[in-house]
Amino acid sequence: QVRLVESGGGIVATGDSLTLSCAASGRTFSGYRMAWFRQPPGKEREFVAAIKWIEGTTYYGDFVKDRFTVSRNKDNMNVYLQMNSLKPEDTAVYYCAAGPISTRYFDDTEMYGYWGQGTQVTVSS
Numbered sequence: 036q037v038r039l040v041e042s043g044g045g046i047v048a049t050g051d052s053l054t055l056s057c058a059a060s061g062r063t064f065s066g067y068r069m070a071w072f073r074q075p076p077g078k079e080r081e082f083v084a085a086i087k088w089i090e091g092t093t094y095y096g097d098f099v100k101d102r103f104t105v106s107r108n109k110d111n112m113n114v115y116l117q118m119n120s121l122k123p124e125d126t127a128v129y130y131c132a133a134g135p136i137s138t139r140y141f142d143d144t145e146m147y148g149y150w151g152q153g154t155q156v157t158v159s160s
Contacts, residue, residue: 037061037149039131044154051121051158057114057131057151064088068136069107069114070147073127073156082142083129084116094141121158128153 043055059069070085084105085094093105104117114131132147139146 037133039133039149039151041129041131041151041154044129044156046157046159047121048159049122052117052119053121053156054118055116055129055131055154055156057116059112059114059131059133064112064133066135067133068141068146069105070132070134070141071105071114071116072130072132072144072147073125074130074153075124075127078127080130080144082144085141086114087136096142118156121156123158123160126156126158128155 038060040058041055043053047053065088067088068085069088071083072080073083074080082096084099084103086105086107088107102120107114130153131151133149134147137146
């Protein structure tokens, strides 16, 4: 079965960098899009970034503004989210997700059928 396991979260200071990892297993992800979402405290889950597993095409949420970079390593089956210039408003639980590429928009949570358990990122001011 498909498993997505996030790691790399923690407590950092404003302006710091952090890299999240998502270890994917259980199937081949050819034809899939891998994504990162986040859920700030008391708010709805929001799209952060996504990448097509084979082509490597990337997509980003509007708020990212070149601070974050999504990547994947097909050899070790990991997806990464490099986050720079972190701000207190980036505090959230970050989730890895996977889903077959479809007509749904890449930022639509309904596109992703597989989710990890999440990793907490806290940015102190």
